Structures are given as C-alpha cells and as structure tokens.
Amino acid sequence: MAYKPQFYPGSTSVGINRRKHMSGNLEKLRDIPEADVTAIMGHRAPGADYSSTHPPLKEMGEPDCPVRQLVAPTAGAAAGDRVRYSQWTDSMYFAPSTPYWRSYWGAINCKGCDPGTLSGRQIIEARERDIEAYTKAQYDSEMTDVALCSMRGCTVHGHSLRLEENGMQFDMLARTEMGKDGNVYAVKDQVGIPLDKKVNLGKPMTEAEAKKRTTIFRADGVPMCGAVGARKYDEAVEALHHMWELRSKWGFRPE
C-alpha cells in the first residue's frame, strides 16, 4: 500500500481544515488575475522584467554535484530571480488560515520557499516568479477570506483587534475597502502605496462560512478538546499532550 501522509489529528472541523491546509488539497474559491496579484505585491509593475541576482543557471555552468542533478530548480531559481516576499495578516475572528498554517502549507507544498511565522503575520520569501505563483495560490484558495485576511508588507497590526462595523479586518493604512456592491477592493499594494486601479477581490465569506472554514480553535467556535461534555477529548489534544510530554523529557536520561 502506498504511503499516505498524515498531517494533523482530530475529527473536529478545525482539525479537518488544518489537514486540508497542510496537504495543499484546498478548494479554489476565486480567480484573481496574475497581473493584479503582482500589482498588490508591489515588487514589480505587471508586465515588467524580473530583476535578477545571478545569470540563468544554464549559463552559469554549475559544478558537478549529485544533489543538483537530482533536484530540478524552480522556475525562479533557474532564471536567477531576486528573492521577494509576500506577507499575510489573518484576523483572530475566524479567519480561514493562521500564521502557523500558512507556514505549514508553504513548507510542505511550495518548493524553494522560506516561510516565517510570527504571532500576527506570516511571511513567505522565495524567488520572484515562484512567490508570485504561491501568493496567487493563497489568494485564490480557501486559505484566504478577502475581508478577514489581507496582504500587509508593513503596519500589520489588526489581527487581534476587533473587526470594523462592515466585517473587515482593521487596517490602519486602509489597503482594502468594502465597495458599495458588497465586494472587497484592494486599493493599495502591500506597503500602502496606492494602486493605479482598484482590484476587485470578490465577496467576503459570511460569518457562518468563515467559522466553517477556519483553522482556529476558539472557545466560542470549535474548542480544541472537541465536543463540550464528551467522554473523551478529541485526538488533537491527546496528540498535543503526547508531543508536549516527549518535548519536556527530551534528552532526560536518569541513570
């Protein structure tokens, strides 16, 4: 029987969603054009050339190395692109993803990337054409709700604040706005420089939908222990206790 990776324990909806994020088996909810994703990232104008740090690998004449022969370079690495980043902020109010799960998704599913996890934001660095593809994948999939998640290169605070009256995550720099038609528009790039044209990101999730897709355990949503009052805790807690115990005893050898 072929090996099937197991990503996360538990039978709660959050456990199932966490498995989906880690496995990369995500539902596609929207299709934002590549040029618009590039514009929101703000590293280069859509259609402009990629800046590079070294010549394409084919022209460089690489040393004879078994690992290089084994591993095919990503498109960005083969072309010698600069390393760029995209950074996300996800609201604590039932955003579909969280920094840890964006990082798990990146580390498991995206080749040649460097995810960085912080308390309120999550950054992925990779070669420019790779990071553009990874960012588009995040934007288009159920990892992102356009009201509760946004790309913020700086001034990221907002994840732990209350939402605005219209259900948007608070953003000091007003990078996204709720249109009169109920769609969310990106009006600035991730560092707060106005875009030439507004980018329609589509409609946000309803509160019920966000709660259904979230990877956040919360006492007022799905608690980590599973159903309240159940005879047995959810497997996620058992696994956590197990790991915690091993971690605490790590290297401890009473002799």
Added chain:
Amino acid sequence: MVTESDTESIQVEIVPSRFLMPASAQKLLNEIYGNGGLIRIMIHGPNLPRSVPYGPGRGAPIDENRDLLIEVGGQAFELCVKVGRIRLELESAKFYDGLKAACERALPISFQIRRGKFFHTRQTITDYAKFGKVEDTRILGLIDPRAKKDRLAILSEERVTIDDEER
C-alpha cells in the same frame, strides 16, 4: 452595607463589539451628548495616521484617514482614532439608564457598558511633562501618554480646540 450615593459623579465605559465608522460614532456621541449630565468624555481606539508611518511606502498619503469630520452637539472636530471604546464621567448615577438607552438606540451592533473607575485622579509624570502642574483635574486621564504631543480635543461652549500633530 454601604448605600450608594446618587449625587456623586460616576464613570462609565462603553465598548462596542466592533470598531465604529465615523457616521456611527457621530450618532452615538450625539445620543450621549443629548442624554446630558456629561462632565467629560474620552474616545479611544487605534490611531489613524494621515500618511504611511514606515516601510517602503513611508510618507504616502492615506486619504481615507483624512478629514474624518464629525459633528457633536453642533461642533465639528476631526477624528484621529478609530472609535473602539468610550469612557465618560456623568454628573450622577441618575443619567446612567438614559445613557444605556442612548447606546441601544445609536448602536447597530452589540456593546458592553460598565461602571467603574477609568480616569486617574493624580497627575502622572507624563501629565507633568506635558502640562506642568494641571489646575483643571478634569483633563487627567484624557491624554494619550504615548502620543508625541498631547492629543486632546476640548469641546467647550465657545470654541473647539484641537491640539494634534501630523504623523
């Protein structure tokens, strides 16, 4: 058992479950003002800078945060924060129920309202550094200690004074 005096001033905090848009904030403040009995009031929330404070886009204007004028009791002033919390002092406890009803009328979302002690009574070092010796103790507790200058809008019968810097 100590019987509560209904002639002493009381302090109240109102926390809506979401940040308020300027229009809702104006409606709420007008309802609170209309209820009467107000000694002082402070609105609190995250800062709304007028330009990008740092990063590659530093200095780019944020038009959404400019000219957020609201009119309270016939006087207009500019909002510098996203309204997330309101603390106020009432002349006596008899205005409390009216205040609660005013919030229910004005706010389209749920909110918490509670009595307590929210303004300090003694001068802090920050107060002293900014104002010297404060004669009118009503402004204690209304100042943002982290702002570079004092950020305070004083609405009086005669005029509006706003002391604020562009950040």
